[in-house]
Amino acid sequence: MSETLSPHPVVAKLEAVLPKAAFRDMSPGYFEEPRGKYHGRAVTVVAPGNVHEVAETVRVARQLGVGIVPYGGGTGLVGGQVMPDGGPPILLSLERMSRIRAVHPAEGVLICDAGAILQTIQEAAAAHGLLFPLALASQGSCRIGGNLATNAGGVNVLRYGNARDLCLGLEAVLPDGTIWNGLKRLRKDNTGYDLRNLLIGSEGTLGVITGASLRLFPRPTSDAAAFVALESPAAALDLLVQARSELGEGISAFELVARQSFDFLAETMPEVRQPFACAPNWAVLIDIGLHGAHDAAHAMEVFLERAFDAGLITDGVIAANEAQRAAFWSVRESIPDANRRIGSIASHDVSLPLEVLPDFITRAQAAVASLGPLRVNCFGHLGDGNLHFNAFPPSGESRDAYKAMAPQVTRAVHDLVNDMDGSVSAEHGIGRLKVTDLERYGDPAKLAAMRSIKGALDPDGIMNPGAVLRG
Amino acid sequence: MSETLSPHPVVAKLEAVLPKAAFRDMSPGYFEEPRGKYHGRAVTVVAPGNVHEVAETVRVARQLGVGIVPYGGGTGLVGGQVMPDGGPPILLSLERMSRIRAVHPAEGVLICDAGAILQTIQEAAAAHGLLFPLALASQGSCRIGGNLATNAGGVNVLRYGNARDLCLGLEAVLPDGTIWNGLKRLRKDNTGYDLRNLLIGSEGTLGVITGASLRLFPRPTSDAAAFVALESPAAALDLLVQARSELGEGISAFELVARQSFDFLAETMPEVRQPFACAPNWAVLIDIGLHGAHDAAHAMEVFLERAFDAGLITDGVIAANEAQRAAFWSVRESIPDANRRIGSIASHDVSLPLEVLPDFITRAQAAVASLGPLRVNCFGHLGDGNLHFNAFPPSGESRDAYKAMAPQVTRAVHDLVNDMDGSVSAEHGIGRLKVTDLERYGDPAKLAAMRSIKGALDPDGIMNPGAVLRG
Structure with missing residues (x-):
C-alpha cells in the first residue's frame, strides 16, 4: 500500500508514544472479513500492549483527526472491523492484550484483557470447574472484546443470556483518550448511568474495550442432548413452552434445524453423521444440563416421552454418551459451513x-x-x-x-x-452492512438519541467511522 | 403553597394540552419520601393518561425551562422522587397509567404501562401460571416505571437478575418530547446502542419511562425454604459456593441475617415468630425452587445434611409447608420495619x-x-x-x-x-442522597461521560434536575 512508502504523519506521532513491538505488518488478513463483502485499508496497524498504549493511540488519532478501527479476531459478519471508505484509519488490534488477568472461583468471576480468545476464557473457567457459557462457531479465534463490542449471541443465550448478560464490568478507552476503569466484580451496582451496556453492542464507535470482568457459572453435573423430529415450527414452539415449564433453567439450548440443512450437509459434508435415517421436515436439537444428583438423560427421556404422547414430536434420538452428544452438536455447527459450500x-x-x-x-x-x-x-x-x-x-x-x-x-x-x-x-450487529437497514427500520427517536450520544462522546467521529451510524 | 394561589405560567400551558383529569391535588404524599430526609415542592402535579400526554407535558416543560420530576410509587430511599431545591418542577405522576397492556404466555412476556403496581404485574403473571420475579418490600405500592428507573433489586436477583435483566423493551418520552417506541418482545436485538439499559437506572434524568416489556418465567413446581445458623459470614460464603455448585440456578434467594436482626425483631415486633429458640450469631435464609418432578424439600435436606457434616452450618430448620415458608420470609421482610422502630x-x-x-x-x-x-x-x-x-x-x-x-x-x-x-x-440508586458520594467515589472518566450524555440528551436540564448529577 502506498501509505507504507510515504508514511502518514500519524505514524511518526505513534512511533513517538508506542514501543516498536506495537507496530504490525499490514498483513492482508487485517483487511478482509469472512464473507468478502468489504476490503479495508489503514495508515498503520498497531497492537498496543496495555491500556495506556491504547489511550496514547486514541489521543494521537484524535489530535490528527484520524479514524480508529478496533480489531479483535476479525470474525464479525457485518463489516464492523474493516473500513473501506473515507480517510484510511489506524487499525488498532487487541491481539497483544490477550491475558487472563485473574480468576475468582468463589465469586464466579474472571477478569481478562479484551484480546483474550473466547476459547481461552472457556478453558480458564473450566480449569476451575466453572463454565463461561458464551459459545460461538468462531470461538477458537474471536476475541472477547469483539464479542462484547458486538454483544455476541450463540447457542447458550436461552439459558445464560447474550455477551452483555455475561459481563459485570469493563475497562475501556473513551474517544477523548481517557481510561474508564469499570472492572467491577459486583452483581449489583447502581451508581450512575449504565456505561457498560452502552459500550457493549456499540461496535467500537464509542470507545475501545480493553478489559472485561466476566461471569462464570457452575458447570451442570449432568448433561443430555437429543435431536427430535417435528412436523412444523409451530410444534417446535409448543415443545419449547413445554420444555421451559418442565425443565426451567435446565434447558441450555433449543436449536431449530430445517430439512434443507440436512440436505445441504448430505450434499457438501457427507462425513457429518446425520441423526435421522430419513431427514425430517423440521428438527430441534435440545441440550439440557442439570445440577446435583439429577440425571439429565433420564429427565430428557421423561420429557420426550410426554412430548411424543402429546403428538408434539414424531421421532427423537437421545445421545447415549458424550461422544454422541458432541456428534449432535457437530451437525448443528456444520450447517454454516455447508451453507458456505453451497x-x-x-x-x-x-x-x-x-x-x-x-x-x-x-x-x-x-x-x-x-x-x-x-x-x-x-x-x-x-x-x-x-x-x-x-x-x-x-x-x-x-x-x-x-x-x-x-x-x-x-x-x-x-x-x-x-x-x-x-x-x-x-446477534450479528449493524457494522457497515446494515447501516441502511437501521436507518430504514430503526425508531426515529432512538436513532436521534444515538446520534446525540455519539456526537457527545466522540465529537470528532474518530471511533470506527461509518460503523452503526453513517459518518 | 403560594404557587397554587397565583398559578405559574406553566399551569396555563399545561391546561391547554392536557385534559382536566390529568391535574391532581397537591397532596402532601407527593412531597414526602419514606425516610423523611427530603421535602419536595412543585408548581403542579399532573398525571397523564397516556404516552402522548406525557410527551405534551415534557414539551411544555422544555419550552418554559421548568423541571420535571417523574413520580412512581414514591417508595425510593434516596430522594430521587422529591426535589427540595431549585425552581419548583412539574411533578409527573404515572399513577393513571397503570394498565397491563398484554400478556404473551407462550413467549413469557408481559407489556404494561410504567405506572403498573409491581404486585399487580406479579399477579397478572401468576394468572397465567408464570412468575415475574422482581420482589421488594414495597411491591404493594411501588410502580414498575420507578423500579426500572432505579434498576431495583430485591430478594430474587441471585437467580433472575435486577430490574434491568427482567426488561426486554421500553416505551419512553425523551427530554426533547419525542416518543421512543422500544417495546420489543425480543430476546436478541443488536440494532444500535442500548438505549434501554441507558434509561434503566438513570433515575428519570434522561427521560420518562411510560411502558415496559417484561420477562416472565415458568414458576418452579417445587419450592423449599430453610433458615440455617452459622458461625460467620465466611461460613455463609462457603455455603453459597456449595449451594451454587449443587443446586445451580435452583437457588432463588440467599439472605444473610445477623444476630442483631433477631434481637431487634424480638424487641420491637415480638409477634414475628423466630426460627431459632436461641438466636445464632449469623443465619442465612435459603430459598430454592425446582422444576419438573424434582422435590425441593428433599434437595434442601440433602444439601443441608452435607453442609452440616462439612461443618459449614451449626443448625438448620426446613419449612415443613408453604405457611412455614411464608413465616420464614416474614422474618426476613420484617427486619427493615424493626430497624425503623429502633x-x-x-x-x-x-x-x-x-x-x-x-x-x-x-x-x-x-x-x-x-x-x-x-x-x-x-x-x-x-x-x-x-x-x-x-x-x-x-x-x-x-x-x-x-x-x-x-x-x-x-x-x-x-x-x-x-x-x-x-x-x-x-440497589437503591443515587437519587439526591448520594450525589456527593458519586462525585467522591465515581470513576472520573465515567462521570465525565455521564455528564456528556446528560448534556446531549437533555441540554436544558429539565429531567429530574439535581438527581444523580448535580444540576
Whole structure:
C-alpha cells in the first residue's frame, strides 16, 4: 500500500508514544472479513500492549483527526472491523492484550484483557470447574472484546443470556483518550448511568474495550442432548413452552434445524453423521444440563416421552454418551459451513416475537418463492426467537446467476421482519452492512438519541467511522 | 403553597394540552419520601393518561425551562422522587397509567404501562401460571416505571437478575418530547446502542419511562425454604459456593441475617415468630425452587445434611409447608420495619466482591465501633454481595443523641467499601442522597461521560434536575 512508502504523519506521532513491538505488518488478513463483502485499508496497524498504549493511540488519532478501527479476531459478519471508505484509519488490534488477568472461583468471576480468545476464557473457567457459557462457531479465534463490542449471541443465550448478560464490568478507552476503569466484580451496582451496556453492542464507535470482568457459572453435573423430529415450527414452539415449564433453567439450548440443512450437509459434508435415517421436515436439537444428583438423560427421556404422547414430536434420538452428544452438536455447527459450500445469495440474522415466529417462516418462505426458484435454509436459535434465514440458488444452478436478486430478497425478508415487530439484526450487529437497514427500520427517536450520544462522546467521529451510524 | 394561589405560567400551558383529569391535588404524599430526609415542592402535579400526554407535558416543560420530576410509587430511599431545591418542577405522576397492556404466555412476556403496581404485574403473571420475579418490600405500592428507573433489586436477583435483566423493551418520552417506541418482545436485538439499559437506572434524568416489556418465567413446581445458623459470614460464603455448585440456578434467594436482626425483631415486633429458640450469631435464609418432578424439600435436606457434616452450618430448620415458608420470609421482610422502630443513625446499601465480603463486615464493624458505642445491624442479599449495613444508638439510648455522628459513620463505611472495590449504592440508586458520594467515589472518566450524555440528551436540564448529577 502506498501509505507504507510515504508514511502518514500519524505514524511518526505513534512511533513517538508506542514501543516498536506495537507496530504490525499490514498483513492482508487485517483487511478482509469472512464473507468478502468489504476490503479495508489503514495508515498503520498497531497492537498496543496495555491500556495506556491504547489511550496514547486514541489521543494521537484524535489530535490528527484520524479514524480508529478496533480489531479483535476479525470474525464479525457485518463489516464492523474493516473500513473501506473515507480517510484510511489506524487499525488498532487487541491481539497483544490477550491475558487472563485473574480468576475468582468463589465469586464466579474472571477478569481478562479484551484480546483474550473466547476459547481461552472457556478453558480458564473450566480449569476451575466453572463454565463461561458464551459459545460461538468462531470461538477458537474471536476475541472477547469483539464479542462484547458486538454483544455476541450463540447457542447458550436461552439459558445464560447474550455477551452483555455475561459481563459485570469493563475497562475501556473513551474517544477523548481517557481510561474508564469499570472492572467491577459486583452483581449489583447502581451508581450512575449504565456505561457498560452502552459500550457493549456499540461496535467500537464509542470507545475501545480493553478489559472485561466476566461471569462464570457452575458447570451442570449432568448433561443430555437429543435431536427430535417435528412436523412444523409451530410444534417446535409448543415443545419449547413445554420444555421451559418442565425443565426451567435446565434447558441450555433449543436449536431449530430445517430439512434443507440436512440436505445441504448430505450434499457438501457427507462425513457429518446425520441423526435421522430419513431427514425430517423440521428438527430441534435440545441440550439440557442439570445440577446435583439429577440425571439429565433420564429427565430428557421423561420429557420426550410426554412430548411424543402429546403428538408434539414424531421421532427423537437421545445421545447415549458424550461422544454422541458432541456428534449432535457437530451437525448443528456444520450447517454454516455447508451453507458456505453451497453459496448463499442472501443471508439474514433476524429475531421475531416467539408467538409469530412460525407464521413468519411461512410468510418469508412465500415471499422468497415469489421472487424466484430459490432454496431457503432456515435454522437457528429458536429458544431466542433468532433465525438465520438464508436464500440459495436452485439445485445445480450457479450462485452468480442469482446474485443480483440479493437486495430484493433481503428487502422482502427485512420488510416482513419489521412488519412483524422483529429485529433485522438479532446477534450479528449493524457494522457497515446494515447501516441502511437501521436507518430504514430503526425508531426515529432512538436513532436521534444515538446520534446525540455519539456526537457527545466522540465529537470528532474518530471511533470506527461509518460503523452503526453513517459518518 | 403560594404557587397554587397565583398559578405559574406553566399551569396555563399545561391546561391547554392536557385534559382536566390529568391535574391532581397537591397532596402532601407527593412531597414526602419514606425516610423523611427530603421535602419536595412543585408548581403542579399532573398525571397523564397516556404516552402522548406525557410527551405534551415534557414539551411544555422544555419550552418554559421548568423541571420535571417523574413520580412512581414514591417508595425510593434516596430522594430521587422529591426535589427540595431549585425552581419548583412539574411533578409527573404515572399513577393513571397503570394498565397491563398484554400478556404473551407462550413467549413469557408481559407489556404494561410504567405506572403498573409491581404486585399487580406479579399477579397478572401468576394468572397465567408464570412468575415475574422482581420482589421488594414495597411491591404493594411501588410502580414498575420507578423500579426500572432505579434498576431495583430485591430478594430474587441471585437467580433472575435486577430490574434491568427482567426488561426486554421500553416505551419512553425523551427530554426533547419525542416518543421512543422500544417495546420489543425480543430476546436478541443488536440494532444500535442500548438505549434501554441507558434509561434503566438513570433515575428519570434522561427521560420518562411510560411502558415496559417484561420477562416472565415458568414458576418452579417445587419450592423449599430453610433458615440455617452459622458461625460467620465466611461460613455463609462457603455455603453459597456449595449451594451454587449443587443446586445451580435452583437457588432463588440467599439472605444473610445477623444476630442483631433477631434481637431487634424480638424487641420491637415480638409477634414475628423466630426460627431459632436461641438466636445464632449469623443465619442465612435459603430459598430454592425446582422444576419438573424434582422435590425441593428433599434437595434442601440433602444439601443441608452435607453442609452440616462439612461443618459449614451449626443448625438448620426446613419449612415443613408453604405457611412455614411464608413465616420464614416474614422474618426476613420484617427486619427493615424493626430497624425503623429502633431508629437508625445511618444506613448503607453497599455491595462488595464476594471474596472480600466477610473481611468487609469485620472491618466495617471495627470502623463503626471506633467512632462510638453504636450497634450495627448487617443483613441483606449475600448471594449478590449486597449488604444493608446500618448503625443504631446503644441500647436504651436515644437516636437524637447520636444523630450528629451520621456523616462520620457513613464516611467510614463508604470509604472502606470504596477501598475494597465495592459500590456505595448497590440497589437503591443515587437519587439526591448520594450525589456527593458519586462525585467522591465515581470513576472520573465515567462521570465525565455521564455528564456528556446528560448534556446531549437533555441540554436544558429539565429531567429530574439535581438527581444523580448535580444540576
